[in-house]
Amino acid sequence: MLLIREDIEILRSATERNRRSREMINWVETLGESGNFFGGEPLAAIGRYISKDAVLSDGPFIEAKECISGYISLKAENLEQAVSISQTCPYVLNGTMILEVRPVLVNNE
Amino acid sequence: MDKVQEEVNRLYKTHFGKMVASLLYFSGDIDLETAEDLVQDSFSAALTAWPKDGIPSNKAGWIFKVCRNKALNKIKEGKRFRTLFEDESFSSGEGKFSESAFDDQQLKLLFASAHPDLSPKVQVAITLKYVVNLKVEAIAKIFGMTVDGVDRLLVRARQKIKDEKLFLQETHLAALKWRLPIVHKILYLIFNEGYKSSWGKELIREELCEEALLMNKILLESRIGNNETAALYALMLFNAARFKSRFDASGGLLDLEDQDRSLWNKDLIALAHHFLEQSKGEIISSYHYEASIAYLHCIAKHFDSTDWVTISNLYLQLLQNNPNPFIELNYAIALYYSGERSKANTLLNHLQQNSFLNHYYLLNATLGKVNLLEGNYKKAKGFFLKTLEQTNFEVEKIFIRKMIDKTETKEKQKKI
Numbered sequence: 144m145l146l147i148r149e150d151i152e153i154l155r156s157a158t159e160r161n162r163r164s165r166e167m168i169n170w171v172e173t174l175g176e177s178g179n180f181f182g183g184e185p186l187a188a189i190g191r192y193i194s195k196d197a198v199l200s201d202g203p204f205i206e207a208k209e210c211i212s213g214y215i216s217l218k219a220e221n222l223e224q225a226v227s228i229s230q231t232c233p234y235v236l237n238g239t240m241i242l243e244v245r246p247v248l249v250n251n252e
Numbered sequence: 253m254d255k256v257q258e259e260v261n262r263l264y265k266t267h268f269g270k271m272v273a274s275l276l277y278f279s280g281d282i283d284l285e286t287a288e289d290l291v292q293d294s295f296s297a298a299l300t301a302w303p304k305d306g307i308p309s310n311k312a313g314w315i316f317k318v319c320r321n322k323a324l325n326k327i328k329e330g331k332r333f334r335t336l337f338e339d340e341s342f343s344s345g346e347g348k349f350s351e352s353a354f355d356d357q358q359l360k361l362l363f364a365s366a367h368p369d370l371s372p373k374v375q376v377a378i379t380l381k382y383v384v385n386l387k388v389e390a391i392a393k394i395f396g397m398t399v400d401g402v403d404r405l406l407v408r409a410r411q412k413i414k415d416e417k418l419f420l421q422e423t424h425l426a427a428l429k430w431r432l433p434i435v436h437k438i439l440y441l442i443f444n445e446g447y448k449s450s451w452g453k454e455l456i457r458e459e460l461c462e463e464a465l466l467m468n469k470i471l472l473e474s475r476i477g478n479n480e481t482a483a484l485y486a487l488m489l490f491n492a493a494r495f496k497s498r499f500d501a502s503g504g505l506l507d508l509e510d511q512d513r514s515l516w517n518k519d520l521i522a523l524a525h526h527f528l529e530q531s532k533g534e535i536i537s538s539y540h541y542e543a544s545i546a547y548l549h550c551i552a553k554h555f556d557s558t559d560w561v562t563i564s565n566l567y568l569q570l571l572q573n574n575p576n577p578f579i580e581l582n583y584a585i586a587l588y589y590s591g592e593r594s595k596a597n598t599l600l601n602h603l604q605q606n607s608f609l610n611h612y613y614l615l616n617a618t619l620g621k622v623n624l625l626e627g628n629y630k631k632a633k634g635f636f637l638k639t640l641e642q643t644n645f646e647v648e649k650i651f652i653r654k655m656i657d658k659t660e661t662k663e664k665q666k667k668i
Binding site: 161164165168169171173177179180181182183184219221224227228230236237 | 373396397
């Protein structure tokens with residue numbers, strides 16, 4: 144699973160957001176071709192934080208610089224390959240996006 | 253261009269990677285970058301020497317001899333002289349530089365590129381760099397990346413290959429046979445890169461397809477190849493047979509429906525069919541399914557007489573092993589033409605819900621086409637306008653603009 148983190152400020156502009164999602168879909172298309180892609184969605188830049196105290200906050204979205212803006216499910220041979228796949232993302236290459244790579248735990252029982 | 257320059261250029265194209273591979277193979281003390289530099293230098297040496305001394309009869313041998321001497325000096329400099337270099341087989345390098353050994357080196361490099369820790373894209377990039385001998389600039393253009401970005405990918409990949417120490421000892425290719433599926437994927441992706449219509453009739457694209465076919469052939473003949481290799485070869489040949497008909501005389505993109513089927517290369521189709529037959533065995537890979545689909549397209553006399561029912565079944569089977577929305581899109585198209593229109597529409601609507609796919613130009617182009625066929629011209633136009641924003645390629649934009657014109661004419665006709 145790739146968690147996509149990027150600068151929330153960049154995403155506030157609609158044209159920029161569209162441009163970036165277009166570029167991302169081009170990249171995802173290459174993952175589809177190589178058989179590595181099987182799912183994913185962008186996330187809206189709104190949300191709520193919920194905790195025990197039942198205090199609902201707008202989350203980090205007001206002051207924080209970075210947010211999780213989507214996720215991508217990958218099929219990869221190993222963690223190394225997933226890392227290597229992430230490194231081919233155009234926005235990772237230009238330094239405006241961070242991809243967190245996390246293996247999904249599979250129950251083998 | 254004078255004759256020497258011409259000869260050197262030709263050799264450079266065909267032998268650069270092979271010579272780099274040979275140098276790596278013969279000495280463990282040379283890394284990939286040094287080997288590249290040495291081979292580069294040797295080609296320059298030929299450019300200086302040949303106009304004076306004449307072109308030698310064994311041109312590749314001459315250059316490799318210079319390479320070897322340069323390598324020896326390099327190692328002596330580093331005071332790490334190895335007995336390996338005194339080895340008979342290496343000292344007599346010039347004569348031994350035969351073509352079959354070249355093929356073997358190339359295959360080894362190909363299998364080295366198929367490192368499972370690298371992403372398919374990076375595997376393709378290093379294959380293009382070291383096996384096909386493309387320049388970084390060309391690779392960047394193919395991938396739509398910056399030269400800097402490609403360089404960064406290659407650095408990491410180079411380290412992986414170096415860690416392998418594949419060229420240190422007599423590694424038998426058979427020991428790497430487990431990497432065959434990755435090698436297949438690399439060849440498949442290289443062919444696809446070349447086959448993409450987005451670039452129009454660019455020459456480099458056709459070359460990519462040829463390179464993929466060539467490497468696949470070497471693999472088939474090497475006894476490492478299996479049924480999957482044959483299926484992949486068949487798939488590529490079926491597509492190659494249709495290469496020329498995808499564009500009209502002015503280079504414009506043509507729909508499968510509008511292609512002149514008499515332009516399809518019958519010899520290639522027959523050859524492809526031969527390999528598809530040969531590929532039959534216990535294992536049915538995704539290449540088998542894709543080749544069978546391509547085969548059904550190739551034998552159909554007309555677009556309308558295509559066996560869409562079988563094609564959609566094949567896509568369904570393909571999806572079972574490779575669940576991915578891009579194949580689902582193809583499945584939906586096949587369903588539509590096979591007459592299962594409502595099923596196709598349901599699937600297309602479902603794909604539209606995925607926000608990634610919603611930004612995908614081919615999904616919107618498909619929705620446009622389906623609505624055009626259904627007589628929803630306004631809706632069709634809307635999807636085509638969306639598509640127009642989603643592609644950056646001029647040939648595709650021209651094609652989509654034509655489709656938009658079509659929706660407008662039809663809409664007018666409807667009103668009359």
